[in-house]
Amino acid sequence: MTDNTDTTAATPADAKPAKQPRKTAATRARKGAKAKKAQAEMLEPRASIASEPVTTTHLEAPAKTNADLLARRQAAVPRGVASAAPVFADRAENAEVWDVEGKRYIDFAGGIAVLNTGHRHPKVIEAAKAQEDRFTHTSFQVMPYEPYIALAEKLNALAPGDFAKKSIFFTTGAEAVENAVKIARTATGRTGVIAFTGGYHGRTHLTLGMTGKISPYKKNFGPFPADIFRVPFPHEHQGISVAQSIQALETLFLTDAQPDRVAAIILEPVLGEGGYHPVPAELWHELRRICDQHGILLIADEVQSGFGRTGRWFAIEHSGVAPDLITCAKSMAGGYPLSGVIGRADVMDAVEPGGLGGTYGGNPVACAAALAAIEAIETEGLLARSEAIGQHMRARFAEIGARSAPYRLWDIRGLGGMLAVELVSDFETGTPDAALTKLVVAKALEKGLVLLPCGMHGNAIRVMVPLTASDAIIEEGLAIFEAALAEAVAEQIQAAA
Numbered sequence: 001m002t003d004n005t006d007t008t009a010a011t012p013a014d015a016k017p018a019k020q021p022r023k024t025a026a027t028r029a030r031k032g033a034k035a036k037k038a039q040a041e042m043l044e045p046r047a048s049i050a051s052e053p054v055t056t057t058h059l060e061a062p063a064k065t066n067a068d069l070l071a072r073r074q075a076a077v078p079r080g081v082a083s084a085a086p087v088f089a090d091r092a093e094n095a096e097v098w099d100v101e102g103k104r105y106i107d108f109a110g111g112i113a114v115l116n117t118g119h120r121h122p123k124v125i126e127a128a129k130a131q132e133d134r135f136t137h138t139s140f141q142v143m144p145y146e147p148y149i150a151l152a153e154k155l156n157a158l159a160p161g162d163f164a165k166k167s168i169f170f171t172t173g174a175e176a177v178e179n180a181v182k183i184a185r186t187a188t189g190r191t192g193v194i195a196f197t198g199g200y201h202g203r204t205h206l207t208l209g210m211t212g213k214i215s216p217y218k219k220n221f222g223p224f225p226a227d228i229f230r231v232p233f234p235h236e237h238q239g240i241s242v243a244q245s246i247q248a249l250e251t252l253f254l255t256d257a258q259p260d261r262v263a264a265i266i267l268e269p270v271l272g273e274g275g276y277h278p279v280p281a282e283l284w285h286e287l288r289r290i291c292d293q294h295g296i297l298l299i300a301d302e303v304q305s306g307f308g309r310t311g312r313w314f315a316i317e318h319s320g321v322a323p324d325l326i327t328c329a330k331s332m333a334g335g336y337p338l339s340g341v342i343g344r345a346d347v348m349d350a351v352e353p354g355g356l357g358g359t360y361g362g363n364p365v366a367c368a369a370a371l372a373a374i375e376a377i378e379t380e381g382l383l384a385r386s387e388a389i390g391q392h393m394r395a396r397f398a399e400i401g402a403r404s405a406p407y408r409l410w411d412i413r414g415l416g417g418m419l420a421v422e423l424v425s426d427f428e429t430g431t432p433d434a435a436l437t438k439l440v441v442a443k444a445l446e447k448g449l450v451l452l453p454c455g456m457h458g459n460a461i462r463v464m465v466p467l468t469a470s471d472a473i474i475e476e477g478l479a480i481f482e483a484a485l486a487e488a489v490a491e492q493i494q495a496a497a
């Protein structure tokens with residue numbers, strides 16, 4: 001499991017922090033001289049600073065090896081923020097990343113579903129640079145700017161629903177979800193929120209309350225906000241049908257959650273951290289009916305599934321249902337931190353002026369990048385490309401699975417190019433094998449492929465390869481996956497013998 005993830009997989013979670021090197025007198029003297037020089041520079045007019053060659057003054061002796069950086073990371077950064085890979089990024093291009101030692105990796109993780117348009121898409125970089133040359137920040141709440149408005153107009157037009165819409169921007173996915181709840185509560189005058197088991201909505205306290213998985217996200221962080229309820233997600237292999245999920249919701253209305261006190265029901269169209277399980281269209285239709293019946297707002301959390309990942313702008317479009325509010329982030333801005341809430345204009349306008357916002361929300365560089373990323377998705381046919389990648393990879397995973405006797409690949413699933421495959425210890429029972437998954441991820445990394453697990457049992461591997469990746473790169477990645485799987489299974493069998 002790994003999103004923001006339970007990156008405990010390869011994290012040196014229990015590694016002791018390395019000792020800090022002692023500061024020598026020479027180091028201290030060098031630092032003093034540098035501080036004086038920096039102060040002097042700050043007093044100079046900008047032009048003279050800009051004309052000097054750029055130097056990395058923040059690094060005394062730039063570490064060039066992964067081992068150096070790992071030691072520094074362990075000494076300087078708390079272990080609570082885990083990293084899936086013990087190697088450090090140096091540069092990236094489209095679907096490839098190079099580490100600080102020059103080793104190349106194919107990126108099937110996309111920085112946790114952020115890079116549908118790939119690393120450093122030329123249009124995104126050009127738009128961001130152009131905006132940087134004008135201004136980087138005023139705060140939309142102080143002096144607003146056009147890129148924010150243009151992006152809102154674009155999203156209002158793209159989002160499903162034949163009604164007037166408005167959009168507001170923030171920085172992270174969790175912030176978008178928090179704000180969607182604030183808007184829903186104000187618009188309805190109610191407090192209750194209903195979420196689903198296995199759902200993931202973020203790491204802030206309100207969103208953790210809605211996130212339906214304890215370890216590692218919620219562990220020891222409670223208590224969580226009140227008035228959040230949970231319904232089982234329909235899960236074929238666990239024998240939970242859509243009808244049973246709906247029955248559980250109806251029971252909840254009788255036992256714990258008074259329906260006319262419920263502000264919103266929130267659901268990801270494809271459970272992200274929960275294992276890339278698509279929501280059956282039937283469930284969306286039932287939820288729409290129930291929400292309309294009780295005056296509850298329906299929120300689609302598209303933070304991970306949006307912006308072409310599934311072959312539509314928003315994954316809920318596959319169902320034909322229009323939610324009242326949509327939360328989005330990640331691939332919206334092609335690698336820049338930006339999130340948003342899109343929704344019915346009347347609902348969005350419920351909060352009084354000043355009730356929503358945040359210093360950095362809707363940063364102009366990120367908005368410019370988002371407009372460019374959206375244009376790239378449109379002009380490069382990336383929605384169709386997602387469908388094609390999805391179909392191809394499903395077929396290839398099925399082939400790899402059939403060749404990998406004893407069979408360990410199970411339940412290839414997803415929507416369009418948002419797909420996952422489970423690794424199991426027993427193909428008949430589908431018993432999750434998180435240990436094998438960790439081994440495959442580690443071996444793939446050694447061989448030059450970045451993979452990210454997910455799922456309640458940490459045994460699903462998800463594919464978030466940039467939609468701009470070439471067929472050749474995708475094939476190369478799949479070949480590495482197959483080799484890593486074969487080696488990991490052989491190693492596991494040998495260890496058990």
Ligand SMILES: Cc1ncc(COP(=O)(O)O)c(C=O)c1O
Binds near residue numbers: 200
């Ligand atoms: C569906 C969903 N909602 C919300 C979030 C939280 O986004 P962020 O990590 O940007 O706060 C995520 C992150 O993975 C997500 O997948």
